[in-house]
Amino acid sequence: MQSSQLGTVLVTGGAGFIGCALSQLLAGKAQRWVVLDSLHPQVHPSTERPAELHSAAELVVGDVTDAAAWDALLADVKPDVVVHLAAETGTAQSLHEATRHADVNVVGTTAMLDAFGRAGHTPSHFVLSSSRAVYGEGEWQRADGSTFLPGQRSHAQFERGEWDFAGAKPLPSAAARTWPAPTSVYGATKLAQEHILSAWTGSHDSALTILRFQNVYGPGQSLINPYTGIVSLFSQMAMRGESIPVYEDGRITRDFVFIDDIASSLVAVIEHPPVADGVPRFDVGSGVGTTILELAQSIARFHGAPEPKINGAYRDGDVRHAEVDISDSLDSLDWKPEWDVDRGVAALQEWIAARV
Template sequence: MSNVLITGGAGFVGSNLADRLVAQGDKVTIVDDLSMGLVENIPDSDLVTFYEESITNKEFMEHLLVKNKFDYIYLFAGVASVADSVARPYETHQVNQEANVFLLEVIRKRKLPVKKILFASSAAVYGDDPQLPKTELSRIKPLTPYAIDKFASERYMIDYGNLYDLPTVAVRFFNIFGPKQNPSSPYSGVISIITDCIREGKTFNLYGDGEQVRDFVYIDDVIDALLLLTRSDKAAEAHGTYNIAAGKKTSVNDMIAAYEKITGKKLDINQEAARQGDIKYSYADISKLAGLGYKPVYNIETGLEKYWEYINK
């Protein structure tokens, strides 16, 4: 049994990871201020301890780390709304960067025996650089405070690993979809918003022509990747940064067409002007992760089928 900390564990990815860890018998501690996560996402299990707390509470976080001596730490907590980071750059910076650096500093100073620390970054760090597909060595061009903080935190993880011999790894998430994604969240994925519209007969606001290309990856594949990077024998070598995606490009229009076919329902679409700052094309090269044995199981159709099945359960 491993002892695991997930910050942001009531959120979409964190709670799906918690489900998997609990299923394999791990003890899981979740810290989440519920600003975006949902308490009902948290697994109902004696193996789970939940604290409704912000990771910016330094005294609380230091005490928690020192007391529990976690084997694995997954850092998912953050203000995920890009718009919010533009409106409140300093407040979101404290969550998205400062708090994570503080945790690294506690682990370093207290010499805590962590086996792996994984930080969740974002494909947003690539910005609108035209080179495709995005590799981990692609040009970094963060366009918002959110993306700047994600990239800076990545670098802190990697450099703390190199300078102080901490077992750190960072991942750049592309467009994840699946169960427990909150469609009312300001930064929810387009698929969860469309799912909500199809189910409730609501109109979907499509910004732009729908030819935007994304790399949609199903949540189960993401959890496989996270466990591969932290738990597998090859994880010892897994430092640096890894793209987590399906390695496939799908336009929003093609995704909608596939979803309409699966659900047997027509999506009511209201077309709006493209949003300023939206990136037109984004998809990943996943060969670095594939080199460790990662192979996505789901494509856009099979992922949508499983998600729709879950939604209607």
């Protein structure tokens, strides 16, 4: 693709884990690649420009909730494409810091759109990084074949050690058929982002593509953020020779998707926006569910660490099963995941070892 075809791209939160990986693939191809990022200390160890951010990217340090920062930015930048990555992402943290998550994720999104209104500019395409958290527990199926949305597991249920929903099994979620029912404040704010952007772009004749990411991991993720994800946290424990603690009965399931596969999915929709009525929503994951115990065992084996220990602990609001059906994404996008968990975990260990 020629630079003139890609035009000007604005990436909110673009100095973070996903934004830096994306910049390495596309920043050099754009007429302008502009990044707005607050360089929040929970994610960034310093206020210096991240080394992983492509040299062609113009970094503007600013908060997505700050109207003045937006006005100053849009006085100079008229983006053709906006990739909206900026978000607070701590699922457990959001239960105790709900205002912070709502401020960045919801108000930050509305502040961006209001700023475009003041600037009199409408980008042709928005791409939103949404989350598997919008599904909550997703659908479960009873023995008779009927399905239901079980809602949130209660604190009392956790205390009794009842990890699953009795007499039922979980089904993979899919944007085309699974009704979103978030069970965390974070998930609720990501769904709000979807609704807000859908309403605004629909009334401004701008395209919107929503990518619902699964659990992202890989080289480049923050090693100082306690909410960055269990793959990084488990890895650092195993490197120290510690036994990895595993919650519940070890059978919590997640779809762990490698950063390169996330970045390539964004490239696919930026370079070739899907043609669809309404707002296309795509699930982005490996398409394979992995239990937390399986993940911990894989990491422990890599380092020769002690066997992980199931401790029966739990987190209120945690989802039991998060697996996704990516068939629609494979059919509709010029994209497919290339990394399985074992290969991805090995690559992450090597990256962390060079930095710890």
